[in-house]
Amino acid sequence: MKKIIVDVMSGDKAPRSLVKGVYRASQDFDAEYILVGDKERIEAVAKELNISVEGFDIVHTASVITMEDEPLSITKEKSDSSMAVGLKLLAEGKGDAFVSAGNTGALFAGATLIVKKLKGVKRPAIAALLPMEPPVLLLDSGANISVTPDDLEQFALMGEAYMRDIYGIKSPRVGILNNGAEECKGTPLQLETYKRLSANKNINFVGNVEGNKVTQDACDVLVTDGFTGNIMLKTMEGMGKFALKTIKGIFTTNARTTLAGALVKPYVQNVKKNFDSTELGGAPFLGVTRPVIKAHGSSGSKAFKNAIGQAIAYSESDLSEDICIAMEELNARRRAEKEAAKEKKD
Amino acid sequence: MKKIIVDVMSGDKAPRSLVKGVYRASQDFDAEYILVGDKERIEAVAKELNISVEGFDIVHTASVITMEDEPLSITKEKSDSSMAVGLKLLAEGKGDAFVSAGNTGALFAGATLIVKKLKGVKRPAIAALLPMEPPVLLLDSGANISVTPDDLEQFALMGEAYMRDIYGIKSPRVGILNNGAEECKGTPLQLETYKRLSANKNINFVGNVEGNKVTQDACDVLVTDGFTGNIMLKTMEGMGKFALKTIKGIFTTNARTTLAGALVKPYVQNVKKNFDSTELGGAPFLGVTRPVIKAHGSSGSKAFKNAIGQAIAYSESDLSEDICIAMEELNARRRAEKEAAKEKKD
Structure with missing residues (x-):
């Protein structure tokens, strides 16, 4: 079973709608969840919403990256934020995919610097459906x-x-x-x-x-x-x-x-x-070693649930391997072309 | 009263819907019209539509710029086209504005090269409403x-x-x-x-x-x-x-x-x-000496009528003078800034 790491502190409707979104996902999809964020607040909104978070792992951190923070803050002053901690858990293999509704620039910087690029990829991309x-x-x-x-x-x-x-x-x-x-x-x-x-x-x-x-x-x-x-x-x-x-x-x-x-x-x-x-989920990051999904900043529980569903599909697929193969093939061809051009010149 | 020059031969629904559009404009707006195009075909569609074109001047030409023609064809092999002839009439002051639903690139090239840029304008623009x-x-x-x-x-x-x-x-x-x-x-x-x-x-x-x-x-x-x-x-x-x-x-x-x-x-x-x-008319060209309006390529009679209405409003306004004043002021300021920078350097 795949384990999805979720930043429940970032986004316009965090943490309430996001915690509810994870709960809805847990009802609909067969997966495990790690919630990253302020443990006390997560438990408080769960109580308010009358839902149980007992089945989820919670990794506590009180720090959050805001929309105003610089992208690179994720590896500096905000390296203890829910987004940074979640990405580190993903990079360490503690989970199979990461979902956040937070600052896109910071998430992109973090995905590139913490989760790292796939071999052969020059620049990862954010794809929108x-x-x-x-x-x-x-x-x-x-x-x-x-x-x-x-x-x-x-x-x-x-x-x-x-x-x-x-x-x-x-x-x-x-x-x-x-x-x-x-x-x-x-x-x-x-x-x-x-x-x-x-x-x-x-x-x-x-x-x-x-x-x-x-x-x-x-x-x-x-x-x-x-x-x-x-x-x-x-x-x-x-x-x-x-x-x-x-x-x-x-x-x-x-x-x-x-x-x-x-x-x-x-x-x-x-x-x-x-x-x-x-309705289709969030925006997948392509070209990083593990699945990262950016949910819309204004995600409510349904949109966040859809983004989690997409993260599960991504993590269950062979996408990363297939991208690696495609890059290897492309780069080998480019090298061959360059050498052929060089030989012709010599 | 303003005189509007109209290319009735260019566009997906030319000449039929465009001739009808001019007729509808003549019912709604107080203006005179010069129709440029194939005289026989114009009279034939007018007969079909059961409308009179007797009140309009018709300037005959059988040549038409197509969507496939190169922009610069307007001053070369297609210099006898309805679009080129209309723009020349405008440049010579035979009318107060020009409307065409034809090839945008050719119309822009023609507006720039035949009607000419307003003094001080580096590049005319096509504005869309x-x-x-x-x-x-x-x-x-x-x-x-x-x-x-x-x-x-x-x-x-x-x-x-x-x-x-x-x-x-x-x-x-x-x-x-x-x-x-x-x-x-x-x-x-x-x-x-x-x-x-x-x-x-x-x-x-x-x-x-x-x-x-x-x-x-x-x-x-x-x-x-x-x-x-x-x-x-x-x-x-x-x-x-x-x-x-x-x-x-x-x-x-x-x-x-x-x-x-x-x-x-x-x-x-x-x-x-x-x-x-x-519904709002066509796309006005800004920065040329006289009003040129690009009607949508798929214009029916109503859209074309609206574009003509816009051409009348443009020709009745002080827009060209106001643009000239603005350019003069801007360019004078730029020159002053350059001189000040130069003096500072010396």
């Missing part, structure tokens, strides 16, 4: 503001491994987020990445994908730099909220529309998941 | 893939002049599209632009704006490079369509929801405009 049907994995979604074509090729391989191993898609379609579909579009980053992905036989490359095509099942994996990925992800989030608000607005206009609202209520509930990425 | 309430002007939205902080400062001034002159906003709030709200966020482009806009007393600068805040009335003008602007614009377009499709889907699930749909139909019609930017 866009709540389409089927979902689209967007990476990088904010950690790596500027990247190289080398990075994007690695992101493509890591992303397609994720969709294969976790979502069971046989040959995930990989696209480059771009300002036009044609090969000639984009900045030098997109132009060079296009060449690389076209030439890589291990990638089912479907070309450039425009922002308006992402909602139209154009690809399973979408690669981009973290700046653009963040803009797209948050624009979708904003538009999703705006759409739900607009739908709700229709049904509260007058008595007639309120009646209509009552008639369609279950169906509106049902489409909510298309505008809310937390 | 995001259909929020109130609307947000996003620039650049795709013409200038990579830009400098100088460009973004000019975009900020041009954009705020637009929202002041056309939308009557006294002191438009200007934001930088960024991956976080903090001053330290973004690439060197955003960091340097932040400094510039903070220091510019003629700009009501509200700081960095994240993708999910654009739908929340965070600013009136949002500046960014054309790559990122294009990704945001198209993501919004895609999500808007996805939202409308989802709403429609609810109301066609079964008899019960169909009844609900009938009850709310007028309200759903009403919210459509929040997801459809063509």
Whole structure:
């Protein structure tokens, strides 16, 4: 049985909703849990919520990384925080995956520095699952503001491994987020990445994908730099909220529309998941030695439970091994190409 | 009375819907019209539509720029196209504004090379009106893939002049599209632009704006490079369509929801405009000597009519003069700063 390490102190609704989320996960999923945080507060909210935390290990620490803390504080003044302690437990093999709803920058720094990168990975990425049907994995979604074509090729391989191993898609379609579909579009980053992905036989490359095509099942994996990925992800989030608000607005206009609202209520509930990425879990970190999942900062118990479910699926998969194999293959090919180019020159 | 030059041959629904759009505009707005295109085809669709084009000037040309043509074809092999001829008429002062639903790259190249840049403008921009309430002007939205902080400062001034002159906003709030709200966020482009806009007393600068805040009335003008602007614009377009499709889907699930749909139909019609930017018109080009409006490629008669209405408003305003004044002031200040720095050095 997998053991999931959970930071229950970081995030907008910590610790109450997060402790409740772990409890809900324990009801739904077959796993063990280590809760990292202030033991007294965890026990107090459990009492308030009338749930038992007796079946969970609790590792006590009173320190918490806030949203204002610098990313690198995780290895310095906040090395005793719930996030840092949890990552250290993961790195030591005391658990199989780690989930936190805290400061993304600190979690990324900690995942890279404490859990460490997988062999052959230049830069780990934060991947976001866009709540389409089927979902689209967007990476990088904010950690790596500027990247190289080398990075994007690695992101493509890591992303397609994720969709294969976790979502069971046989040959995930990989696209480059771009300002036009044609090969000639984009900045030098997109132009060079296009060449690389076209030439890589291990990638089912479907070309450039425009922002308006992402909602139209154009690809399973979408690669981009973290700046653009963040803009797209948050624009979708904003538009999703705006759409739900607009739908709700229709049904509260007058008595007639309120009646209509009552008639369609279950169906509106049902489409909510298309505008809310937390239904799918959190954002997986790809390229680190063990599974780290970033739950949304505003996670309630359900979103946090979903992120835990995703952590379990990640830890039960062969994803890390598969990423290692893909990186080894890629790097061997790159070395061979370099040597061939050198020989040609000599 | 203003005279609007209209390219009725370019775009997905040309010439039929565009001729109809001009006709609808002529019913709604007080203006004169020059239609540029294939005279025989224009008269044929007018007959089909049972409308009269007798009140319009028609300037005949059989050549059309397609979506596949290179941008620079407008001054070369396609210099006799409806778009090129229309822009030349505008440059010669035969009309007060130009509207086209054709190839954006060609229209931008033509606007820059034929209509010419306003004095002091380094790079004209294509501004897009995001259909929020109130609307947000996003620039650049795709013409200038990579830009400098100088460009973004000019975009900020041009954009705020637009929202002041056309939308009557006294002191438009200007934001930088960024991956976080903090001053330290973004690439060197955003960091340097932040400094510039903070220091510019003629700009009501509200700081960095994240993708999910654009739908929340965070600013009136949002500046960014054309790559990122294009990704945001198209993501919004895609999500808007996805939202409308989802709403429609609810109301066609079964008899019960169909009844609900009938009850709310007028309200759903009403919210459509929040997801459809063509309700507000087209995309104005800022920084060229005369008004050029890019209507959406898929414009039907209503969207095209709206773009014409926007062209009239633009041509009746003092926008070009106001942009010139702003550029002169900015460039004078830059020169003074440079001289002061030089003197200090000497």
